[in-house]
Amino acid sequence: MVREYRIIEKSEIVPNVHKFVIRDHSIARKAQAGQFVLVMANEKGERIPLTLSDWDLKEGTITLYVLELGVSTMELIDLCEGDSLFSLAGPLGHEAEVKKFGRVLLGGGCFGVGGIYPIAKAMKEEGNHVTAIIEARSNYLIYNQEEIGSVVDELYITTSDGSMGLKGHVQDQLAELIKNGKRYDRAYFMGCTFMLMKCSEATRPQKIPTGVALNAIMLDGTGMCGCCRVSVGGETKFACVDGPELDGHAVDWDELFIRKHIYREEEAVSYQSHACRSMTGYERDRKTPEGGGA
Numbered sequence: 530m531v532r533e534y535r536i537i538e539k540s541e542i543v544p545n546v547h548k549f550v551i552r553d554h555s556i557a558r559k560a561q562a563g564q565f566v567l568v569m570a571n572e573k574g575e576r577i578p579l580t581l582s583d584w585d586l587k588e589g590t591i592t593l594y595v596l597e598l599g600v601s602t603m604e605l606i607d608l609c610e611g612d613s614l615f616s617l618a619g620p621l622g623h624e625a626e627v628k629k630f631g632r633v634l635l636g637g638g639c640f641g642v643g644g645i646y647p648i649a650k651a652m653k654e655e656g657n658h659v660t661a662i663i664e665a666r667s668n669y670l671i672y673n674q675e676e677i678g679s680v681v682d683e684l685y686i687t688t689s690d691g692s693m694g695l696k697g698h699v700q701d702q703l704a705e706l707i708k709n710g711k712r713y714d715r716a717y718f719m720g721c722t723f724m725l726m727k728c729s730e731a732t733r734p735q736k737i738p739t740g741v742a743l744n745a746i747m748l749d750g751t752g753m754c755g756c757c758r759v760s761v762g763g764e765t766k767f768a769c770v771d772g773p774e775l776d777g778h779a780v781d782w783d784e785l786f787i788r789k790h791i792y793r794e795e796e797a798v799s800y801q802s803h804a805c806r807s808m809t810g811y812e813r814d815r816k817t818p819e820g821g822g823a
């Protein structure tokens with residue numbers, strides 16, 4: 530039987546953040562907090578890693594949050610409810626380390642706001658006191674706060690423009706909590722590389738063991754291509770099979786930034802010249818499963 534990866538639900542929950550619910554019983558059955566999948570929108574597309582942000586065993590579905598950045602994420606969000614992905618592989622990577630730590634702090638930015646939800650849930654189920662901090666540029670870009678709020682003990686929101694919660698970023702809220710006497714036994718962060726680095730710097734003085742979900746460029750996701758190579762504590766690790774959670778205090782951030790931006794010029798050219806970019810927003814919105822679209 531040919532496996533179909535049907536999009537059951539798709540919506541833009543806040544500007545540029547698209548929620549996908551995809552049917553795949555097998556992945557839903559095996560998914561663990563912190564793992565990811567590799568997705569291809571179409572036959573000629575690139576395989577891109579996306580975090581398993583939720584799953585439903587009964588329905589056999591998984592939930593992904595996608596931020597449009599370049600060609601592959603654009604091709605993905607161009608698909609509609611009822612369409613199928615060309616391929617879906619997973620779950621991949623190690624699950625996040627979840628055990629009874631005591632007081633756990635979780636931080637999420639961009640896609641990590643979706644991605645920390647299953648980790649928050651699992652940490653709480655283990656009996657931890659869980660604090661979550663989520664960030665966005667402005668209040669209208671905050672998503673998933675009800676879901677996260679329903680499973681944690683404390684939820685803090687930060688925005689760059691100060692329109693909701695503390696003005697600043699996850700690391701600023703964290704610094705404030707520590708200043709006010711809060712202590713944590715474990716921290717875990719998911720989001721853009723800069724945020725991961727800043728948050729790891731913020732937990733270093735207190736020696737809080739810190740896991741970061743590294744988002745190195747990935748190709749095969751199974752440790753074969755070497756694309757996601759990172760240096761951690763002077764050792765070579767592959768983020769796809771040794772991570773994605775790795776020790777934030779030991780990551781060689783400078784090397785990771787260089788490797789992440791290695792194709793920046795090609796990515797910019799291919800995004801600007803992609804056929805979908807010549808469509809107006811109206812044309813893209815009118816693309817329906819029945820109509821097939823452009």
Ligand SMILES: Cc1cc2nc3c(=O)[nH]c(=O)nc-3n(C[C@H](O)[C@H](O)[C@H](O)COP(=O)(O)OP(=O)(O)OC[C@H]3O[C@@H](n4cnc5c(N)ncnc54)[C@H](O)[C@@H]3O)c2cc1C
Binds near residue numbers: 797800
């Ligand atoms: C383990 C993991 C989990 C992730 N989870 C999510 C998620 O849940 N939601 C989400 O929106 N994004 C997630 N990402 C990032 C996502 O994979 C990239 O944004 C996406 O691949 C960009 O592709 P693009 O063609 O749209 O953009 P491009 O224009 O090709 O790239 C934009 C930037 O994205 C990064 N990138 C490009 N290709 C890859 C690749 N193959 N692997 C990793 N990074 C790449 C590079 O830093 C690049 O500069 C995750 C990445 C990793 C490694």
Ligand code: FES
Binds near residue numbers: 753767
């Ligand atoms: S993506 Fe190829 S080794 Fe990790």
